Amino acid sequence: MSGDRSTLMITPARTITSVLVANRGEIARRVFRTARSLGLSTVAVHSSADATAPYVGEADAAVHLPGNAPGETYLRADLVIEAARRAGADAVHPGYGFLSENAPFAAAVVEAGLTWIGPPVEAISSMGSKIEAKKLMAAAGVPVLAELTPAEVDSSDLPVLVKASAGGGGRGMRVVHRLEDLAAEIDAASAEALSAFGDGTVFCERYLATGRHIEVQVLADQHGTVWAVGERECSIQRRHQKVIEESPSPLVERLPAMRAELFDAARKAAEAIGYVGAGTVEFLADESGRFYFLEMNTRLQVEHPVTESTTGLDLVALQFAIASGEALGGEPPAAVGYSIEARLYAEDPARDWQPQTGTLHRFELPGSTFAPGGPREGMPWVRVDSGVDSGSEISPYYDAMLAKVVVWGATRGEAATRLAGELSKAKIHGVRTNRDLLVRTLRHPAFLAGDTDTAFFERHGLKREPAATARSAEPEVAGLAEPLADPATEDLSAIVAALADAARSRSQAKVQRGLPAGWRNLPSQSQKKAYSVGDSTYEVHYRATRDGWVVDGDLEVVDVNSELVVLDVGGVRRRFAVAAYPGLVCVDSALGSVALAPVERFPDPAQQIAAGSLVAPMPGTVIRVGVEAGDSVKQGEPLVWLEAMKMEHTISAPADGVVVELAVSAGQQVEVGAVLAVVQGPEGVDG
Template identity: 75%
Template sequence: MISSVLVANRGEIARRIFRTARALGLSTVAVYSTADAWMPYVDEADAGVHLPGNAPGETYLRSELIVEAALRAGADAVHPGYGFLSENAAFAQAVIDAGLTWIGPPVDAISSMGSKIEAKKLMAAAGVPVLAELTPAEVSADDLPVLVKASAGGGGRGMRVVTRLADLAAEIDAASAEALSAFGDGTVFCERYLARGRHIEVQVMADQHGTIWAVGERECSIQRRHQKVVEEAPSPLVERIPSMRPALFDAARKAAAAIGYVGAGTVEFLADENGAFYFLEMNTRLQVEHPVTEETTGLDLVQLQFAVAAGERLPPEPPPTVGHAIEVRLYAEDPLHDWQPQTGTLHRFELPADVRVDSGVADGSEVSPYYDAMLAKVIASGADRAAVARRLAVALQQARLHGPGTNRELLVWILRHPAFLAGDTDTGFFEEHGVGGAVDDAVVRVSALAAALADAAGRRTPVRVPSGWRNLVSQPQRKSYRYGDQVVEVEYRLTRDGLVVDGNTALISLDCGQVVLEVDGVRRAFAVAAYGGSSAGLVCVDSPLGSVAFTPVERFVDPAAQVAIGSLVAPMPGTVIRVGVQVGDVVQEGQPLLWLEAMKMEHAIAAPADGVVGELKVAAGQQVEVGAVLAVVGEEA
């Protein structure tokens, strides 16, 4: 019998598992790093055990510390969630050896799927279609393009698409280094790359008595940097080719049976437009995108994991899939700077109540550089796919997300894109359609005006006249904001006749928290929130036109805060993992000079212009803060 469960994870998935555990009457135990001490999941657990340190290698990847924490807190079961140690066979064995119940598949099943190379051989023997493996030495020009993949792990790390044979060796080295850093195993292999493939996966659930369910399929084809962005159930491709579903389900059940699988798992396939599909990998854990299966089947997959671990039997057949569900992954990243992960205080996190939000954060949470940048999974469901997409887009648009930048506008753009609505969602979606969702310049300008007016309203005189009001004609009020790399200048006058500003703009009402403007005869409300003071910090403007975050530009700049022309600064906190140049090297604009690792991803820092490396201020292994000068490129050494 299970009475208390420790979740060997953090953030969103820990909260998700705690929710089901409480419903089952189980007590809960959290583990947390120093950086996570005040995260919501820790407060929601009945008990918490501190894992000193911040980096995963010091904390959530230390199996001995996790097992010790479970025993110390009196837990009798361990749920691994996803990521970290969830697919680590040695950890599962350590949990079992400690006398605890492992809420996961058998150790041998985890081991057999731990290497993608060996997994493909097992699946081929079981009659599951696979793509032929290519050893790097045998790849020829006729095989291109190929995909270099890490044999261990997942999440898009250790993956490279190679289109030129001359690039193969360098890409293999880069993929191997990234895999070694992420998973402790640098083994990579190659396979044929389907540039227009569809990523289809089947949720399986198996009990200890031989029953194996194929619980519907999901499509996760829209990906960026080999990481999923949008997931849905059922798959538009499978819906279009009805004969495909029975074949997929049969292959998934064969895969699970071949390794004696028990518990929740996902068999992932790559399919073409004609319905042919090939085994990619099997994730021996709960998937990030499991909510869309829950929303279309009525199942609680975490509850089933507990039930199966306790030896209960599954019914002979799973429930049918009804309706449609779409999930988007909301990330803390900067759309204005190549989607680099963002850190900092999340001042406000609010989404409408009519969508499901699985999140690890709340108002005031700190987004740290040590872990994945995902803030939440936002899920909508209903009878009709198009209606679900519209409702999810509106919910994202209405969200109040104040703090680090997010990919919210990109998600809205995807959900409203004609190709997405038509179900044309292969893995080349962004290559074909670009990466959209940027806020229009006109929206940025009117949002900056609203921010300036709200700031003036917040500094009213004792007789309630907003700052900048003049009885007689005078110079306009001026305020500057930084939006990405551009500075937005605002000029306006508040007179007895109202707002005077360039363009056909009228002020309808004014308050420090909301400004109503009429632009070209159309009235709209702009909600304005400022953090860190009126002349510094962050100003967030939300409206039906889009959400914009500004940094006020101070009138007098501290010279000590300036950096030399040609400086490369750290766009985020992280660790320098490689330095590719030396002082005196001649470099070209855009050439990668060094690499940072942050939020489980590798980021290249490139030369801002042609020139010579004049200074190197960091070395490999060094931890740096955001804004730190890493190197300086000048015209001469």
Template identity: 70%
Template sequence: MITSVLVANRGEIALRIFRTARELGLECVAVYSTADASSPHVAEADAAVHLPGNTPSETYLRADLLIEAARKTGADAIHPGYGFLSENASFARAVIEAGLTWIGPTPESIESMGSKVESKRLMAAAGVPVLTQLSDVTADDLPVLVKASAGGGGRGMRVVRRLEDLAGELEAAEAEALSAFGDGTVFCEPYLATGRHIEVQVLADTHGTVWAVGERECSIQRRHQKVVEEAPSPLVSRLPAMRAELFEAARKAAAAIGYVGAGTVEFLADDDGRFFFLEMNTRLQVEHPVTELTTGLDLVALQLSIADGVALPPAPPATVGHAIEVRLYAEDPAHDWQPQSGVLHRFQVGDFATSERVLRPNVGTVDQISGNIPDEEGAQNASTRRKVGVRVDSGVADGGVVSVFYDPMLAKVICWAPERETAARRLSAVLARAEIHGVTTNRDLLVRILRHPAFLAGETDTAFFERHGLATLAEPLADKETEELSALAAALADAAVRRTSAKVQGRLPGGWRNLASAPQRKTYATANGTYEIAYRFARDGRLLGEHELLSCTPNEVVLAVGGVRRTFRVAAYPGLVCVDSPLGPVALTPVERFPDPTAQVAAGSLLAPMPGTVVRVAVAVGDQVKQGEPLLWLEAMKMEHTVAAPADGIVTELSAEPGRQVEVGAVLAVVQAPEESA
């Protein structure tokens, strides 16, 4: 029997596994890099082992250090979470050879699905529908999708629409795949531009029972990585006959490789219900909470039970209601999804006390679910007694640092409701009211997706962003009028701070004079523009102007705007003021009256949009380039980012070279017009 579990992972998934392990009476062991020393998952563990270094290759990808940490702490099992070594057959084999329990499928199953080329051959032989692999691409085959055989998470993927681009995209995909996975093998398959990404959760025990535990739809993606996930699938719900076919294909896939544990079989489907095998993830998925909330199962508890040799009952529980999950990333969707790093001053999303155990009685381990599986009628009756609820799975905390070394996901926010529209509406409201200070996130994009008529109608294929316009969807929730009101609130809160710290006459309104004088001024900048705020107080403390000040403290300003009371919560940090209100969140940068002239850079300078590593450089000094032409590529937060020429011109300076680590704002190159460089 397992008594102590080491989680060979970090952040949110480590905390998620700890939560279940504690409920089962198991000891929790964490590992952490130097950058993660203050991470919440370290504080939550019963014991934690430091892995010296920051990068994954130095720490979470070191199988020897992870196994030694288990020995050192007395852990008798290792759970890999997802990502890192979770689908590494060599690691699984090393864990087993060390005499520890591996909480996952056999190394042989992992190897079978580790190569997309080999896995498709196996699935075709098992009778699972697959897309044809293209050996010689012709113009008639276009568009095609280049994929990394050993990859996942969108790494090494390229869409090719013109035959003349194929060679270059193959070369780029091979380089990225080799860097990310140590295997540069890539292949081509037909590209379905408007497909649906449907996946089936499977669970299999060591006694031959294979469950298909509901399906999920994960079609809304950026860079081939999922952003919104839900269960059940809107497409499958519209075509109910499709569900049985999907489940049968998923069970065949698992049985074909003798699968044991939790896994996910992923398919690409069209609107007519035809589907094709994509890959099998031999691990727990990021989006597993939507399955938990619609079935009442604890998938981590089931993983532990299966690893202990417990048999599954003949069939899984029925699904109830609808669950939607969004991935909250520290990234800027409006600027090519650039990941963001820095201090996360405040992170408050919904009620952190709420968990899936509040939303639905959690069934838990295999022993607990035996004889307790509701039929479809009982499940539907149960749904009428459940309330809408929100779950937040996060690995960050106020004051933490979003590192450049790892994935930029801050949290998964999940909502369950009896019907899909209610879940979407509740989830969007929770996100809109969240207080996230310090880094740019995709929060506003997520809210706009959840409120979009096409999403509410279930029209959620993989071309969602292209069809409805990423620029529109990524617009801030707060409009210019809200930004200006928020800037006024920030200025008034700042005046309140000065009043409370004044040694004399602190009770007088800021800027008050016995005689009429010029207004007080404060300037703030946002991504949309600059706002110069001018305000004056009357002798009785009233704010002169079109808005009435009802109350003001350093942290809260209440204004009457056109006769409507509005409350603004204000939080000031070095170089940043965050204002939250029901009108929308606003991040303001105070503009200095006398800026430092040494901070300016030469015209045409290309600055690093984020901290990262230069992986490739395509130009040299003296080269003539066109606007939009790729000059170099940066790798940060598990993603590769293109730095392109801002205008036609000549490369006059180039400070970037492969392997160089750069900080945000570093000058990478300078592109000048021909007449300027002469």
């Protein structure tokens, strides 16, 4: 019943025929993929916002959970169990996130007579509190970082990490460097944890700013066998959330004796709580190989594909097998090769990882979708696990992850090079993503050298780094969050967009369709179009002549139609693919992908926003307002807090001034671009 049946011994099993996945998006599709291969029928649950999501259409049956917010849909255990009953499911797979580590939900599933595809309720409970989990692990001989109660922290303990006892995924976490900030950060972390997990309990521990995040995949059956199935390194993180994961760990490869110690600690952790099923024991390690228990995730991890790629196992199939009563064999298969996974998010890394919403007009990635296992020899292999397709709407209600792109290679360098190349060639139109950040990271010398601690982005910078001195001959170093396409490529892309638009207009003309737009029998002045890319504007001048198109610059127009433009640039022929959407033109080439917004020649005055206005950068919920109309504020002072896509965002004063208008209140839903407040500077100058 697994990806490698030779590793299982069949025992009397409880029959599973139909599984409900108590989740959404990518992980629901992933579980469905294996369930179908095992001959099981599948049941989806979905919110109103997810009614047309790909996973819903792929299920054999789907049950609507009215509403959009997780609290009224995917976090409603009673509704999920009732959906299983109505659809005739006899098993529930929790996926990850939402209710996956909720012991009362697991207990309710079992009490309803359904098979729970997860660990025992007691095991979930014992790991549900990070405070109690660390005590259990210390007693079992697993290394732990000493817990600090907030009242115990003094200046000698700094910096400390405030953590939510009941949470994960970076929610309810704060790094504190100054003792005077501790109380406020504890309050903020507690409030976020209460909102996200229903439990505001927090604790502190010593913060290792440059630690390595290493975890061990464990599998345990109902007969006492515990496997440690390879380690993963997940040190490339933003906001305490993983971005790039890989197996094996570069640190453990450098310190091979560390692997046996990690595996032994992970098995001890699982045995200490009578664990059954798939789980992950997470550790924080330093460069010398010392490691400390962080937490145990009593579920499947987002990054499980890299373990599947290097071992050939189907971890979801093994979850079904173990839940049915089957036994694991003596030893797991040995890992072969190297696998790296990149999480593709709808977000803007250069703007504090701001999540993005909207229509995903085109989403084309290479690779085999949700293919468990992986090659054991041969050429690099690409796998894509995604919850979206072309045309999907990215809503503000859920996590911003669009897909996981996974590559296997015979060497780590081969895997990194292939993954960067495949990502750079992907066509992603409609929302801004972290794709260029991922590509730059995978190609960065420090990453390729295995120098990948949790402070990677802070150490290597998201923004462009200037030369060391004003007279230095050294070029500026591109920041990791900068686009792969440079200004010269953006300029070329604007030319391409203008030419393709002219060709499109001509093809749609009712008369003289064969002539290019703007063509004149006699020489005439150039046509003009303008496009914006971020804060830059590019103006294009072009003419249609008897001999074809003429544009300014050292280039020749070789061929033009509405979807493809070929240019000869300085003697090098280049092809540019063009896709036009309302208010957006996307140009893809080997030089990089560029998203351009046509600049209106005569903008509508009614659409102009008053100076000094603070607008919502994304749709979301106002969770807190820190000022009132008439208050004086300082530049950088937090004014409004928004929650969107499982992340909290602070809107701060752009300058010193007075809040002359406050347009929102706590609990209010806002759309992108909505005015939140207006700050007026000294003597009537807008902030």
